[in-house]
Amino acid sequence: xxxxxxxxxxxAAPAVPGPAxxxxxxxxxxxxxxxxxxxxxxxxxxIATLVVFLPPLWMVLSSFKQSGEIVTTDLKILPxxxxxxxxxxxxxxVPFAQFFLNSTIVTLAGATIKVILAILTAYALVFVRFPFxxxxxxxxxxxxMVPPQVSILPNFILIAGIGGKNTLWGxxxxxxxxxxxxxxxxxxxxxxxxSILESAEMDGAGHWRRLWQIVVPVSVPSIATVALVxxxxxxxxxxxxLIITDRPETMxxxxxxxxLQNSESNAAxxxxxxxxxxxxxxxxxxxFAALQRYIVAGLTQGSVTx
Amino acid sequence: MxxxxxVLIAVFTYRPLLSNMYYSTLDWTLGSPTAxxxxxxxxxxxxxxxxxxxxxxxxxxxxxxTVGGSMVLGLLVALALNAxxxxxxxxxxxxxxxxxxxxxxxxxVWLFIFDPGYGVLAWLLRGLxxxxxxxxxxxxxxxxxxxxxxxxKNLGYCAVVYLAGLQSLPxxxxxxxxxxxxxxxxxxxxxxxxxxSPTTFFLLITTMLSSLQAFDLIRIMTPLGSGTSxxxxxxxxxxxxxxxxxxxxxxxxxxxxxxxxxxxxxQLRFVERKVHYx
Numbered sequence: 406x407x408x409x410x411x412x413x414x415x416x417a418a419p420a421v422p423g424p425a426x427x428x429x430x431x432x433x434x435x436x437x438x439x440x441x442x443x444x445x446x447x448x449x450x451x452i453a454t455l456v457v458f459l460p461p462l463w464m465v466l467s468s469f470k471q472s473g474e475i476v477t478t479d480l481k482i483l484p485x486x487x488x489x490x491x492x493x494x495x496x497x498x499v500p501f502a503q504f505f506l507n508s509t510i511v512t513l514a515g516a517t518i519k520v521i522l523a524i525l526t527a528y529a530l531v532f533v534r535f536p537f538x539x540x541x542x543x544x545x546x547x548x549x550m551v552p553p554q555v556s557i558l559p560n561f562i563l564i565a566g567i568g569g570k571n572t573l574w575g576x577x578x579x580x581x582x583x584x585x586x587x588x589x590x591x592x593x594x595x596x597x598x599x600s601i602l603e604s605a606e607m608d609g610a611g612h613w614r615r616l617w618q619i620v621v622p623v624s625v626p627s628i629a630t631v632a633l634v635x636x637x638x639x640x641x642x643x644x645x646x647l648i649i650t651d652r653p654e655t656m657x658x659x660x661x662x663x664x665l666q667n668s669e670s671n672a673a674x675x676x677x678x679x680x681x682x683x684x685x686x687x688x689x690x691x692x693f694a695a696l697q698r699y700i701v702a703g704l705t706q707g708s709v710t711x
Numbered sequence: 712m713x714x715x716x717x718v719l720i721a722v723f724t725y726r727p728l729l730s731n732m733y734y735s736t737l738d739w740t741l742g743s744p745t746a747x748x749x750x751x752x753x754x755x756x757x758x759x760x761x762x763x764x765x766x767x768x769x770x771x772x773x774x775x776x777t778v779g780g781s782m783v784l785g786l787l788v789a790l791a792l793n794a795x796x797x798x799x800x801x802x803x804x805x806x807x808x809x810x811x812x813x814x815x816x817x818x819x820v821w822l823f824i825f826d827p828g829y830g831v832l833a834w835l836l837r838g839l840x841x842x843x844x845x846x847x848x849x850x851x852x853x854x855x856x857x858x859x860x861x862x863x864k865n866l867g868y869c870a871v872v873y874l875a876g877l878q879s880l881p882x883x884x885x886x887x888x889x890x891x892x893x894x895x896x897x898x899x900x901x902x903x904x905x906x907x908s909p910t911t912f913f914l915l916i917t918t919m920l921s922s923l924q925a926f927d928l929i930r931i932m933t934p935l936g937s938g939t940s941x942x943x944x945x946x947x948x949x950x951x952x953x954x955x956x957x958x959x960x961x962x963x964x965x966x967x968x969x970x971x972x973x974x975x976x977x978q979l980r981f982v983e984r985k986v987h988y989x
Contacts, residue, residue, distance in 0.1 A: 442796060662931075679823065701871055
């Protein structure tokens, strides 16, 4: 951390680049204040944003470059034209359209089932009385800590044993149990006022009606958060589909990209690989850009409450 | 109504933990119909061979450097995002974005940047009159490369969590400190940082758990492992790489799980005691 003492002799004003100047303390248009805002406020932001943006930008630019523009020691930043050859090559070298379809099916089916299971489990944990309720919640909490990576070998043996190798259901099934979604929705359901449910109970509404007509409609933002985080993780999931598929017909995009990497191993293949990476990354980037508020909130959940 | 989910968690999360312990006592080639019970031989082999120091050392270096790197850089970025200037909302989303992108896609993009012949980095180094090192072939350098990319991908998460922590700091305390004449750096060290300790602890645990599970980047950037063989990657390579050593791989998974368990238990104990500054 550098102190900006030359431009900032006043000990009361912040010298750290990050923290903002206290409102009302600075004259808004003084030269010192302007420099301080630029150096302390905008410069670090600009650097951080550039460090994040440049690699994906480079990916997109390179995906349009011919191999002659890539295999050269004289770096060209912009492609000569918006040439789609790399995309064509990527789609014909490996069945990318099939990968895209498989990823879409796995993501949508997996996320839909997971969200429904999470809603049902969270409702039961909060609103239904049954024996060992707290113990079951602890079991779900502990499952949250067990990484899927340590389960791949036993799950591979089980799924391959029942004929799930190279099938879409084999990719989807082991990930369906959801500890994360259940936990997040349970925390939310507990904040709902009891009164709205009590009046419905008096009207004679059973659990099923209370769930779908009251609890779900008032919990849309939380459910959207769980759904979006689930969609992102299903789309990006790699280790399990990598192990359970070895034929292109059932591979998902990340696994297909690995296949493309193996067949485009010379330097001329970088353009094709960047085109493939664009096809994997851009759909999630679009979803993230549109709905980032929910996704960031869902993924950083727990940080504020500890 | 909770039953389907509970059954799925039991079958695909809890059962594998027990299965791994059982498989770890077998001399078993994946796909072979027969296996021999060998007791703790797989563990003895792992801990008495060259594998253990190498794999445990790689795991320790990878975990410590990625956790430290993404937390320190994340905090610096959070301080930048906390500035009262325009554009912080956009910048916050931007720095978080790599965290949600496919590790496979990101790994390929960076592999191209690191390419010793035609990568951007090689071009920059040539400009400085330097030759690009062979990032992929050198065990040490391949670990450095994977660590750099992992930090790039994950520091946005730390930044956003730290930012939330910074924004929840009590305003009165900060104002009182600045009236006392403490300058920005001192105020940060003496007040903000200690007050952020619950956030720091939360991040330490979550980033450590995810670093220990890092797979996608390592697999795509260094398909053959060696310098980047962490516990999780070694377990994968042993079972699904060239050897198909299922029992040995299961033993490594059990070791990894034991480490994760210790961290989780430590976390629960500390959360009980509340690492708080009051």
